[in-house]
Amino acid sequence: MVYLDNNATTPIDPTVAEKMSQFLKEHFGNPSSLYPIAREVKEMITEAREIVAKAIGASRTEIVFTGSGTESDNFAIRGVLDALPEKNEFITSTIEHPAILQTANYLEKKGIKVTYVPVDKFGTVDVNFLKNAITPHTALISIMLANNEIGTIQPIEEISQIAKEKGILLHTDAVQAFSKMEVNVNKLGVDLLSMSAHKINGPKGVGALYIRKGTNIWPLIYGGHQEREMRAGTENTAGIIGMGEAVRIIKESGDKDIKRIEKLAEKLKRGIEDNIPKVKFNGHEKKRIKATLNFAFFGLEAEAILLALATKGIYVSTGSACSEGSEDVSHVLDAIGLKPEVARSCIRFSLGRFNTEEDIDLVLNELPDIVKKLREISALDIDEDD
Ligand code: PLP
Numbered sequence: 001m002v003y004l005d006n007n008a009t010t011p012i013d014p015t016v017a018e019k020m021s022q023f024l025k026e027h028f029g030n031p032s033s034l035y036p037i038a039r040e041v042k043e044m045i046t047e048a049r050e051i052v053a054k055a056i057g058a059s060r061t062e063i064v065f066t067g068s069g070t071e072s073d074n075f076a077i078r079g080v081l082d083a084l085p086e087k088n089e090f091i092t093s094t095i096e097h098p099a100i101l102q103t104a105n106y107l108e109k110k111g112i113k114v115t116y117v118p119v120d121k122f123g124t125v126d127v128n129f130l131k132n133a134i135t136p137h138t139a140l141i142s143i144m145l146a147n148n149e150i151g152t153i154q155p156i157e158e159i160s161q162i163a164k165e166k167g168i169l170l171h172t173d174a175v176q177a178f179s180k181m182e183v184n185v186n187k188l189g190v191d192l193l194s195m196s197a198h199k200i201n202g203p204k205g206v207g208a209l210y211i212r213k214g215t216n217i218w219p220l221i222y223g224g225h226q227e228r229e230m231r232a233g234t235e236n237t238a239g240i241i242g243m244g245e246a247v248r249i250i251k252e253s254g255d256k257d258i259k260r261i262e263k264l265a266e267k268l269k270r271g272i273e274d275n276i277p278k279v280k281f282n283g284h285e286k287k288r289i290k291a292t293l294n295f296a297f298f299g300l301e302a303e304a305i306l307l308a309l310a311t312k313g314i315y316v317s318t319g320s321a322c323s324e325g326s327e328d329v330s331h332v333l334d335a336i337g338l339k340p341e342v343a344r345s346c347i348r349f350s351l352g353r354f355n356t357e358e359d360i361d362l363v364l365n366e367l368p369d370i371v372k373k374l375r376e377i378s379a380l381d382i383d384e385d386d
Helices: 014-026 036-055 069-083 098-109 127-133 156-166 237-253 256-275 302-311 331-335 357-377
Strands: 063-066 089-093 113-117 138-142 169-173 192-196 207-211 279-282 292-297 346-350
Touching: 014 237, 036 063, 036 237, 063 069, 063 237, 069 098, 069 138, 069 169, 069 192, 069 207, 089 098, 098 113, 113 127, 127 156, 138 156, 156 169, 237 256, 256 279, 256 292, 256 357, 302 346, 302 357
Parallel strands: 089 113, 089 138, 138 169, 169 192
Antiparallel strands: 063 207, 192 207, 279 292, 292 346
């Protein structure tokens, strides 16, 4: 199997799985209880929190564990808007993940004014547009750090300067960025930042929200005293310990893994561009997560390529997993100006820590032939004047 859909999810690191399995066998205490078998679980959670905090330049008390990246995004946005009832405007971009866009949709139904900042053809947000959209009623700006479909990295530092000047809180969805680039909350200048464990070779169903000390935010989930009363509910203890371990492994490897994966991705990119005619690379050439490659294959339906690759044991995606199966074309590809028929021909290859040189060689061996054969039987126009 050649798994090139790491932006959808990643295989769990065996070390993480082992740590979780051992934890589940040996510990069942409720971290809120006071006797030793519970206190030791609490300490292990604290250790995981410390690892996650340190990895992004935060302090331990600024990390709240959640149930997913989606929950972190919901929490950040709804929590800030709840805490600032006198402000009724929210700014985000057109290329965010549905976790943000559907939350924005919910806010609109509640009477909040939402401004969607457009992007250019490379998927970079229009910072001037964003600046002009700010009013005294703006409560929060949320712009993702790296896009899940095309990998474009957003100018968060620049946006942070603008937000600071105007005294507005800034959230970034770093679910796809963390582990693939440096993520430091102070360098970025953000007040809130979302993470998810299953995108970084950790377990599913656990995420984290960084909340800068002093940020005015209300909880999303009410109940017990867990997570300093910011996220009630008995903790997903094994998940949190697994997330801590996944982050520890990433930090331990430094940028060694990042560099290796980037090299493989570059080989794949060049191989596609050199060996397959009539393709178009989507995203920013430089300011992007190198491990994410999105290509249009003119004249083809992406599903046909995906299925043909799957018969060879190669797994890719036609866009974000969340929009798969829906009739609409990807909102990200639409936002960067692709015609619907071109957007429908796009394949995302997303690499991860367990990919090898042989994986890339196999794809480059199979893909040109698959594309050639499909084009021979395709009735679609192959023009690339877009
Ligand atoms: N944000 C981005 C940019 C994502 O890519 C994803 C997952 O695809 C999420 C949020 C949601 O994370 P989770 O699957 O942990 O809910």
